[in-house]
């Protein structure tokens with residue numbers, strides 16, 4: 001087919017838009033938002049208004065009426081509703097209408113193949129998907145979401161571009177079961193986790209005591225009462241006895257000026273967009289991005305090649321890996337944050353409960369790096385209410401904290417809930433890196449997140 005007729009690609013080549021907002025990118029890299037995608041899918045054959053130019057039958061009795069000669073005797077009605085049966089389609093262009101998504105265009109040199117495929121898909125849909133109980137979870141969301149699905153399928157796109165096709169052209173590819181996230185993205189419960197019980201506390205103690213990490217100037221902002229670091233416990237007031245807090249460690253000298261500037265710059269190349277939050281799921285089980293009133297900021301996801309494969313990005317990721325000892329593949333991509341005046345992020349936890357049942361596991365750790373200095377009275381501090389910690393942004397400094405309990409690294413530790421105070425003047429830049437219990441990158445590139 002011509003270039004413009006090719007289906008959207010999913011090549012992991014960095015053209016797929018925003019991690020959280022672009023779940024169904026078009027071939028030019030722009031996003032088809034989830035609402036649009038689902039309303040497209042809801043366009044059923046009964047919605048004649050949107051299909052007046054399509055060459056199809058939109059009444060059940062067309063064939064019958066055509067056989068009675070009504071194409072000639074009642075041409076006004078018949079040409080409005082029964083173009084296909086009346087053979088009144090422009091040469092080489094007709095549409096097959098059905099109940100599972102967009103009417104399918106039958107055109108071009110391989111029109112006969114497309115027609116055959118459409119008929120096979122019809123059999124598949126009626127004898128399997130719509131009738132067998134094992135397809136119950138997907139039977140109401142398996143649609144051809146583009147009029148060219150069947151044409152693409154005959155051109156081998158179900159194989160060549162399977163990540164996109166298997167969910168967006170599932171009837172044509174006969175892959176309806178893939179609409180079920182549990183089937184498309186199975187979780188390997190035996191895949192090793194980054195942290196078992198106790199490992200997180202051990203990691204922090206190691207950061208605080210091992211001479212290698214001195215260069216980053218680690219400072220314990222909070223630590224468990226029983227920490228074995230030999231450091232002076234930070235909660236000495238007897239009234240604090242019995243209170244126990246998780247580790248929060250600042251690395252006051254973590255990134256160089258050059259590294260900070262580079263991340264800010266790369267964020268600009270990717271493009272800072274209004275921040276969203278993951279809420280609910282799309283038809284294919286991927287997380288849905290939602291505008292949020294608890295958050296007023298911009299962010300750029302560093303997963304386009306130009307950002308992710310940048311030498312300095314990789315250097316920073318290696319540095320973080322050196323501190324956490326967690327494989328790089330377990331981390332998300334940098335989320336580079338930009339807060340303008342009035343920007344803030346209300347109290348929240350970085351833990352996403354539903355991640356527990358996904359391949360990547362939960363966000364065990366957050367590394368938050370400040371990329372520029374807060375000027376006097378400029379606001380923008382990070383605040384942990386439970387530990388009463390207020391952290392003023394300082395260029396190149398980072399804080400590392402767990403979102404889970406060290407004793408049970410899958411369970412949420414709400415004590416590290418935090419907020420970003422309002423930026424009062426100037427701009428605040430920071431970067432998040434969330435580190436998961438298991439491989440994040442493979443399911444990400446498989447369009448499972």
Ligand SMILES: O=C(O)CCC(=O)C(=O)O
Pocket residue numbers: 337345350368380381382383418419420421430432
């Ligand atoms: O900007 C900050 O200080 C905190 C940002 C944050 O908590 C987040 O993005 O999850």
Ligand SMILES: [Fe+2]
Pocket residue numbers: 348349350418
């Ligand atoms: Fe956060």
